[in-house]
Structure formats: C-alpha cells, structure tokens
Amino acid sequence: MPSNYRLTQWVQEMARLCQPDRIHWCDGTKEEYDRLMAQMVAEGRAIPLQKRPNSFLFRSHPSDVARMEDRTFISTPSKDDAGPTNNWVAPDELKAIMLRLYEGCMRGRTMYIIPFSMGPLESPMTKIGVQITDSPYVVCNMHIMTRVGTKVLRALEAGADFVPCLHSVGTPLAPGQEDVPWPCAPMEQKYISHFPEENLIWSYGSGYGGNALLGKKCFALRIASAMARREGWMAEHMLILRLISPEGHQYHIAAAFPSACGKTNLAMIRPTLPGWRAECLGDDIAWMKIGPDGRLYAINPESGFFGVAPGTSYRTNPAAMDTLWGNVIFTNCALTDDGDVWWDRMTPEPPPHLIDWEGQDWTPDRGTPAAHPNARFTAPTAQCPVISPDWEKPEGVPIDIFIFGGRRATMVPLVYEAYNWDHGVFLGATQSSEKTAATFGTVGVLRRDPFAMLPFCGYHMGDYFAHWLQMGDRLGDKAPRIFYVNWFRKDPEGRWLWPGYGENSRVLAWMCARVDGKVGAVETPIGLLPRPEDLDLRGLDMPPENLRELLRVDVDAWRAEIPDIERHLAQFGDRLPQRLREQLWQLQARLG
Ligand code: GTP
Ligand code: SPV
Ligand code: MN
Numbered sequence: 001m002p003s004n005y006r007l008t009q010w011v012q013e014m015a016r017l018c019q020p021d022r023i024h025w026c027d028g029t030k031e032e033y034d035r036l037m038a039q040m041v042a043e044g045r046a047i048p049l050q051k052r053p054n055s056f057l058f059r060s061h062p063s064d065v066a067r068m069e070d071r072t073f074i075s076t077p078s079k080d081d082a083g084p085t086n087n088w089v090a091p092d093e094l095k096a097i098m099l100r101l102y103e104g105c106m107r108g109r110t111m112y113i114i115p116f117s118m119g120p121l122e123s124p125m126t127k128i129g130v131q132i133t134d135s136p137y138v139v140c141n142m143h144i145m146t147r148v149g150t151k152v153l154r155a156l157e158a159g160a161d162f163v164p165c166l167h168s169v170g171t172p173l174a175p176g177q178e179d180v181p182w183p184c185a186p187m188e189q190k191y192i193s194h195f196p197e198e199n200l201i202w203s204y205g206s207g208y209g210g211n212a213l214l215g216k217k218c219f220a221l222r223i224a225s226a227m228a229r230r231e232g233w234m235a236e237h238m239l240i241l242r243l244i245s246p247e248g249h250q251y252h253i254a255a256a257f258p259s260a261c262g263k264t265n266l267a268m269i270r271p272t273l274p275g276w277r278a279e280c281l282g283d284d285i286a287w288m289k290i291g292p293d294g295r296l297y298a299i300n301p302e303s304g305f306f307g308v309a310p311g312t313s314y315r316t317n318p319a320a321m322d323t324l325w326g327n328v329i330f331t332n333c334a335l336t337d338d339g340d341v342w343w344d345r346m347t348p349e350p351p352p353h354l355i356d357w358e359g360q361d362w363t364p365d366r367g368t369p370a371a372h373p374n375a376r377f378t379a380p381t382a383q384c385p386v387i388s389p390d391w392e393k394p395e396g397v398p399i400d401i402f403i404f405g406g407r408r409a410t411m412v413p414l415v416y417e418a419y420n421w422d423h424g425v426f427l428g429a430t431q432s433s434e435k436t437a438a439t440f441g442t443v444g445v446l447r448r449d450p451f452a453m454l455p456f457c458g459y460h461m462g463d464y465f466a467h468w469l470q471m472g473d474r475l476g477d478k479a480p481r482i483f484y485v486n487w488f489r490k491d492p493e494g495r496w497l498w499p500g501y502g503e504n505s506r507v508l509a510w511m512c513a514r515v516d517g518k519v520g521a522v523e524t525p526i527g528l529l530p531r532p533e534d535l536d537l538r539g540l541d542m543p544p545e546n547l548r549e550l551l552r553v554d555v556d557a558w559r560a561e562i563p564d565i566e567r568h569l570a571q572f573g574d575r576l577p578q579r580l581r582e583q584l585w586q587l588q589a590r591l592g
Contacts, residue, residue: 004156007130010164011113014132018168019104020111026139028115028149036136045137045181050339053326057341058137059359060208060332061182066374066440067210067217067259069455071190074222076197076459083460084571085450094193101170101189101204108173109134115153115162116146118220118287118301123394125233125287125299127224128152131165131214135183138167138212141329144304144378146215163199163223165214170205182207194218196226196458208331209306209376220285220301222458228287229459229467232474237452238286239267240298242388242397243508246275251512254286254298254480255403256428256452259438260374262405262487262500264307268319268386271505273536278505279388280319281397282381283307288399294478296471297396302381308438309333309343309375316345316501319386320377329378332357334370343371373437401511405485406433406449411557412486414498414550415507416527417514421472423527424482426583429465430565434488448568462575469577483511484527489550497546506535524553525590559591 015023026032037056040046046056074086075094082088089097112133119126131142142148156162170185184190185205192211193202201218203211210217224235238254245251257263267283282300291297305323309330312320333341335355342354350370356362357372381387390397404427406412412432418424428451435445439455448454450461457464472479487504489497510530513519521528532547562584569576569584 004159007156007162011132014166015111017099017102018106018111018134020106020109020134022110024110024112026112026114026148028143028147033140033143036140040136043179047335049330049341052324052328052340055326055328055330057330057333057335059182059357061184062358063187064182064184064206064208065332065372066208066438067455068187068190068192068206068440070440071187071206072192072455073194074458075193075195081460083457083462083575085454085457085461091195094191098191098193098202098204101191102166102168105168105170105172105204106134108175108177110136112136112139114139114142114148115156116142116148116215117152117155118146118215118224119299120392120394121147121151121155123299123396125289125396126301127163128155128160129163129165129215129219130156131167133167133212135167135169135207135212137207141213141306141378142215144329144380145213145302145306147303163201163219165201165203165219167203167212167214168205169207192218194222194458196223199223199227213306216285216302216306217456220287221453221456224287224458225453225456225464226458229463233287233289234467234471236286236288237284237456239263239283240281240286240300240397241267241269242279242281242390243271243505243512244277244279245509245512249512251400251515252298252397253401253403253508253511254288254399255405256431257405258407258431258433258436258449258452259455260308260436261407261433261452264305264320265317265501266504268317268384269505270318270386270502271508272502272539273505273509276505276509278386280384280386281388281391288396290474291395291398294475295398296475296478296480298399299393299396300381300391304381305377305379305384307377307379309341309377310369310371310373311345312343313346319384323379323384324377325383327380327383330375331378332372332375333377334362343375344369373443399480400515402480402482403485403511404428404431404451404482405487406431406452407436407488408432408434408486409488409490411554411561412484412489413526413529413553414487414489415483415485415510416524416529417511417521418482418484418527421479421482422469422579422583425465425468425472426580426587427482427484427527428468429580430568460572460575462572462577465572465580466575466577469579481511481515497550499540499542503540506537506540510535525555525587525592526553526558529553555591562588562591
C-alpha cells in the first residue's frame with residue numbers, strides 16, 4: 001500500500017463501502033496480466049485463441065454492448081453548468097442513489113486498485129488516475145489502454161495528484177453463489193457519473209468499453225475537458241496523424257469524427273498517393289496545449305487501441321490487422337472453428353461456420369451479423385506497424401490541420417475548408433452524423449454531434465464553443481487550418497460514392513497544399529472547395545459523375561438544413577457565443 005494519504009484514505013473508504021472479499025493493488029506487470037487471464041479462462045469468461053498468441057475472446061452480456069449515453073451524467077452543483085446536452089442529477093442526490101448501489105456491491109469479489117497514467121510519465125501534459133474495479137476484464141484492458149503500475153505508484157507517493165475512478169459491475173456474489181461469464185447490473189441501475197468540480201468518476205453496473213475503462217472517455221475526455229477549460233488547454237475526441245509528403249515535409253493532423261466514423265482508420269492510413277507516407281500517433285483522444293513557440297502541441301494520452309472490429313480488413317486497414325497479431329483482447333467478435341476471431345467484412349467471404357458473439361452456431365445464411373456491430377479489439381499502440389517513432393514524445397507534435405466530419409449519406413461534400421477560425425469553430429459546433437452502433441440506441445438517425453464531443457463534453461457545450469474561440473484568439477496566425485470531410489456519401493442505390501480508406505490520402509494532400517498556399521479553392525456558401533482538377537486522382541478508377549456529386553454544393557438542401565442548425569444552436573441560449581451567431585447569419589447570407 002502506498003504512502004499517499006489521500007489515496008490510502010480513499011481506498012479504505014471505498015473498501016468499507018463496497019465490502020470486497022479481497023483487495024489487490026495492481027503492479028501492471030505481465031505476470032499480473034497473465035495470472036488474471038488464466039483465472040478468467042479457468043472460470044469460462046475468456047476463450048484463448050489458438051491462432052493468435054496471448055489473445056482472448058470475451059462475450060459480453062447482450063444488454064451490455066456499448067456506451068450508454070442515457071445513463072451517463074455530468075453532475076455539477078448547478079444544472080446550468082452541465083448544459084442542455086448532458087444528463088444531469090444534483091451531486092448530493094446522485095451520490096445518495098449510487099452509495100446505496102455501491103454498498104456491499106463487491107461482496108464475494110476482489111477489489112482491484114489500478115494506478116494509471118494518461119500520457120507518458122515524462123510528459124508535462126500527463127495526468128494520473130486510480131481506478132478501483134471489481135472486474136478483472138477491466139484490469140487487463142486498462143493494462144493495455146493506459147500505463148499501469150509501480151512507476152505511477154511512485155509518482156503518487158511523491159505527492160502527485162490523481163483522479164479517483166470508482167467502478168463496479170454491480171453484481172455482488174452471495175457465499176457459494178456461482179458467477180456468470182459477464183456480470184453487469186440491469187439498465188436502470190447503470191450509472192456513469194462524473195463530478196467535474198471534484199475531478200471524480202463513479203461508474204456502476206456496466207463492464208463494457210467507455211462505461212468501464214474509466215481512463216478513456218470518463219477521464220481523458222469528460223473530466224479532462226472540464227480541466228482543460230479551467231487550465232487553458234484542450235481535451236478532444238481526435239486522432240493524431242503525421243503525413244509526410246514526397247518532398248519529406250511533415251504535416252500533423254488531428255481529426256474529430258463521431259464514434260465509429262473513421263478515426264482509427266484515418267489514424268492508420270496507408271496513403272495510395274505515390275510517395276506519400278503516414279505515421280499514426282493516436283486514434284481516439286488528443287490532449288493539446290500551446291507550446292513555447294505559440295503553436296498547438298498534441299499528445300495521445302492512451303497506450304492502446306480500443307477499436308471497432310467490423311469492417312477492419314487487410315483491404316481497409318492493413319496496419320490495424322497487423323497490430324492484432326497477438327496480445328489482443330477481443331470482445332463480442334465471432335469465433336472460428338480453428339480458434340481465431342472473425343467479424344463482418346474481415347474477409348471477402350465469411351467462413352462457412354462460426355460461433356457468433358452470442359455463443360450460437362452461425363452460418364452465412366443466418367443473415368445476422370456474426371460479430372456485434374460494436375465488437376472491439378483492445379491492442380497495444382506500440383504494436384502498430386505504422387506507429388510514429390515520436391508517439392510518446394513528452395512535448396507532443398505541433399498540429400497544422402484540424403478536420404471535422406461525420407457520416408452523411410447525402411448533401412455534405414467530400415471536403416471543404418473553413419474561411420477562418422471562427423467559421424471552423426462554427427463547422428465543429430454544427431457537426432452532424434448518422435448514429436452508429438458505438439452507442440446504445442437506434443443506428444442511422446441523424447444528429448448534431450458538435451466536435452464529436454456530444455457524449456464527451458464535461459461541461460456546458462456553449463462554454464465549450466467559447467473555449468474553442470478563445471484558443472483560436474490565443475493561437476492567432478499559428479492556429480491550425482480547419483477542414484470538414486465526409487467519406488460516407490452514398491448514391492441512390494446505397495453504394496459508396498467515394499472509395500475511402502487509403503484513398504482519403506488524396507483529400508489530405510489537398511489540405512496540405514492549401515496549408516502551403518500551393519493550390520486555390522472555390523468560394524462557395526458553405527466554405528472553400530477544391531475544383532475537381534485540384535484533387536490528385538491519378539490511378540483512381542472512379543466515374544467522373546461521382547466526383548461531380550462529391551464536390552457539389554446543393555444550395556437548396558443547405559437552405560433546408562438551416563432551421564435545424566438554428567434549433568441546435570438555440571438550445572445553448574445566452575451561452576452561445578455571439579461570434580457563432582454571426583457565423584450562422586453569414587452562412588444564411590451566402591446561401592441567399
Ligand atoms: P470509435 O472507436 O468508436 O471512436 O470509432 P472510430 O471513429 O475510430 O471509427 P473506425 O475508424 O473504427 O471506423 C468505424 C467504421 O467505419 C468501420 O467499420 C470502418 O471500416 C468504417 N470506415 C472507416 N473509414 C471509412 C472510410 O473512409 N469509408 C468508409 N466507407 N467506411 C469507413
Ligand atoms: C467511442 O464510442 O467513441 C469509443 C468506444 O471510442 S468507447 O470506449 O466504448 O467509448
Ligand atoms: Mn471514440
């Protein structure tokens with residue numbers, strides 16, 4: 001037990017509350033990981049994969065398959081400070097409800113204490129957390145996703161501050177009671193709660209992903225975004241990528257797309273444009289701070305990928321496929337007869353027989369997905385073959401380009417550039433996307449997801465917009481350029497208009513040429529678009545009418561979109577910055 005008074009007090013208090021049978025302080029070693037995995041295999045919770053070294057398949061309870069936005073709370077003393085886009089319950093009330101749930105919730109189980117750091121310990125941007133959990137699955141995932149262990153404990157002993165993260169699957173065991181493979185609580189007892197003014201996280205009832213791996217969305221986005229606003233930096237739902245031109249020039253790109261809208265794929269892009277190369281720095285979260293030279297520097301606070309499995313293949317994302325050679329935790333993927341995992345579109349043809357994510361026999365004629373649409377892999381970042389040698393650089397990398405985007409089958413062009421920072425912030429603030437399986441609920445419904453942070457902003461979204469404007473003011477002419485993309489346009493038959501994946505490098509190259517002032521752009525009501533000849537499409541077999549459609553600005557459709565944008569912005573009331581209201585008026589004026 002470490003000699004950090006606040007930490008030992010907190011752990012003792014939580015142990016009295018949750019009443020576990022045992023307490024285990026995690027040291028982050030491979031031995032610890034192996035022991036927990038062996039135990040979970042013996043208990044029938046994990047299936048070791050014959051075909052992949054040190055890799056395991058887990059199947060969750062069918063009710064516990066994704067983040068649960070309805071059960072996620074930002075609990076600030078005043079409802080106003082959580083804003084209209086967050087669920088809110090007063091801290092005292094929420095704590096009273098949750099204390100009743102936590103009481104005795106770890107009976108029959110082990111309480112694991114996980115000291116972890118978000119970011120490399122040497123980085124001035126790094127922050128420390130301590131997660132308490134009763135799920136060994138969560139411990140093993142945290143080993144991969146964060147930096148766990150004694151080094152962090154030493155930092156805590158030296159007095160480092162930490163974010164306390166309490167987690168329980170909410171399924172105590174009576175003496176002699178047999179456990180289930182994936183314990184979790186019923187929906188109405190699930191709570192993913194944040195107390196931003198105390199830098200505190202309490203999660204109860206779910207064992208899945210962002211609900212349970214508290215370093216990720218809960219800490220590195222919701223709590224960190226609130227810290228970042230107070231301290232003048234940024235915590236964003238963004239991948240980080242280094243693109244290298246044939247001349248050897250480096251461009252650093254950070255892109256915010258909503259969940260399951262292409263961050264991991266873009267982060268690991270294999271450019272199809274001859275001579276261009278790319279290195280991955282992060283695939284989900286960026287922490288950014290203004291450096292001594294006035295530019296914006298980004299680090300990736302994570303050390304693993306918690307990636308969407310379906311759709312990942314050697315055709316679409318070879319780097320991800322090669323990352324997954326071993327040391328991987330798979331959740332809700334299908335199992336092949338020879339002891340490997342499979343998911344939809346992994347190979348051109350499905351295997352003739354599988355065990356699906358619910359443990360049932362599956363053959364292609366079943367017509368159901370073999371893996372859950374939100375099936376995921378947890379894999380060490382360091383295993384990515386295109387990881388940048390600078391991915392753990394303490395000071396981060398200087399960002400040149402921000403990209404926003406989403407999944408829009410119609411209307412939104414392939415790419416356009418913002419006229420200026422304020423316009424770029426307006427594009428982020430009005431970002432829209434069709435919903436995916438990453439969050440529990442209906443797939444395909446269009447919604448506004450500002451900066452891809454709708455489920456992740458730990459304070460009032462109107463204040464968050466103001467923070468973006470203020471960061472732009474501080475960055476001045478060193479601010480990154482801002483672009484908007486849509487890889488997901490479809491034709492009336494439902495086929496993709498744009499090939500996507502590696503071919504997206506053609507769009508990125510245009511952005512780099514814009515940054516260098518080497519290429520012009522067409523002024524349109526919505527922003528600056530490339531002319532068809534500005535995109536390098538050599539070697540791409542695409543009908544010219546597709547390109548015309550991808551670069552068309554449908555003024556009538558955009559006019560029809562205005563009332564929705566107005567309604568969206570109106571919900572922020574007097575916390576909507578006037579500068580964004582002016583951007584809306586300017587857009588209306590340009591649309592005529
Ligand atoms: P989170 O981990 O939930 O934050 O998701 P993400 O933003 O990292 O999304 P990811 O890269 O995992 O992509 C999600 C799905 O979109 C996968 O099935 C991908 O195959 C698919 N996808 C990604 N990029 C493209 C693209 O350029 N075109 C098309 N058509 N599909 C894409
Ligand atoms: C997302 O939904 O944006 C994810 C997956 O990255 S989870 O960690 O479950 O939130
Ligand atoms: Mn994400």
